[in-house]
Amino acid sequence: MIDIFFILFAILAIGGAITMITAEEPMYATLGLLISILSVGGFFALLNASFLFMVQIIVYAGAVLTLFLFLLMFLNIKKEDLPHEPKKYMLITLGAVLMIPINMLIFKALSTLPNIDMVLVESDFGTIKALGMQLYTEWLLPFELISVLLLVALIGVIVLAKQKSKKEIKQ
């Protein structure tokens, strides 16, 4: 059962990613990315990581991609507004070929993995409470540092946006 779902989500994730790269319409590209992200959320659910599953949907699908769509519709970007790309598919193929060595490396690393049973370590592994306990006891300092980093980025965005508007007003 889990294998069937894994294959389904894998097909959807890869298909969504391909749609995102090749689609002519920006709207289709965004929705392709959305399907890819939702399928990755499905992978988390299969791995019993229910918190990551929910956060994937709430943050990426619910907030980040809706912001993308908001910008697309706000600026009303259409197929005609995008730059003409005659060599698009050739470049995509070139990129795929360039990625082959890295893929080979990953395959090699995977094939040398010891052959053990891939079951979940504990039944509450990845649930909200277990994850929270880990984050706030053992990994408190890295967690707080990351939140400070995010805060810095947040303030940086506001400062940059404000500066630009001031200059525009002076002109």
Add this chain to the structure above:
Amino acid sequence: MEFAAVVIIFINILLAVNLAVGTTPIMVWWERRVSGFMQGRSGPNRAHIGGIRLGGLVQSVADMIKLAFKEDFIPAFIKHKMFFIMAPVIMFICSFLTVGVIPFADRLVIDGVTYTMQALPIDLGILWFLAFAGLSVYGIVLGGYASTSKFGILSSIRAIAQVISYEASMGLAIISMLIVYGSVNLSDIAEYQGGLLFGFIPAWGIIMQPLAALIFIVAAFAETNRAPFDLAEGESELVAGYHTEYSAMRFGLFQVSEFAAMSAASALIVTMFFGGYQVPWLNTQALQENINIVLFAMMIILPATIYFFTQWIKKNNTWVDENDPRAKESKILIKIFKGIAIAVVVILALLLLFGLGTNGTNIATAMIQVSTFLLKFFLINFFFVWIRWTLLRFRYDQLQLLGWKVLLPLALLNIVITATYVLVLGA
């Protein structure tokens, strides 16, 4: 699987489906009658089946049948037909799935086996609601985009901006509730609210966290696109917004999902802030211990309520023309209600006479709790309708100011205060 398990799962799914979809005709009827009441007119009260009008409820059934059998029409200028068809479906599924995690009663024990009274037995609770409330905006966005009209696109932009700005305050209000409850599981949250505060006040969310309750309710109105936040379909500016080009059952699906989202929001408000399925001052244990007294009280209260209701029908539900079938409606309804009252009294008396076993006590408790939940649910739904016909629609910039400059700082302040209180008192 055992017989009891199958029955309980079936009942839960039936309850969830009915709360999400089945309440739509009732809500449409309430919306019309309440708006009529507030504007000093009578609202729909003519349509009838063999003289039975049910105060106008038959009208919304007629409207539903009309929507279902209307010709399904897609305008020729629609470029993205797939998006156009998918949009109402996405919105409907997302609103529909949210109701699945609401507990309708406390965990039911039958023959030593515990059953969760939820349609979806998962413990993600509140996160599940947040996820699907965020996803349902894709229905509005795709619908507005695929409509290929300026009204549709403008309404989609408004819907996205609104959902993003109110989701932040909603999440923060939820966090302060989670600090109090210590769990995201809605069953645990409802169980917590069965306790008492200072020994005599029910420990409901709205009493412990009034500010969070206010922020959450305002944000829930914005998430469900209900007035005063229904800018996405502001008739005076955008015709009908994202569903301008829709007709027949596709429009009907948008309508149903709007009411399903409203039902989901009110079910969640009940569970988070109004004690869920808990009867005030009578938590599950107290109910089970005093089940005979409770049944006896019900045996007196229910017929009395029905008596006053029939008196009200006799006085208010009249028809001038004697020969019209609608003139006989009051008599028929009164007979039906009297029959119900007698049946209730007889069943309760029999139960009291022969006594309830352990299973019987548990099932009776669950039934009382489901009824309590439904009563609270319909009261909150009435509150939604009440607000819609009382407050005016916000202007767009006022809406954004309220979201970012009032609700968000208040929610943050509330988190700091709650966390400090919990940390200092160690509660």
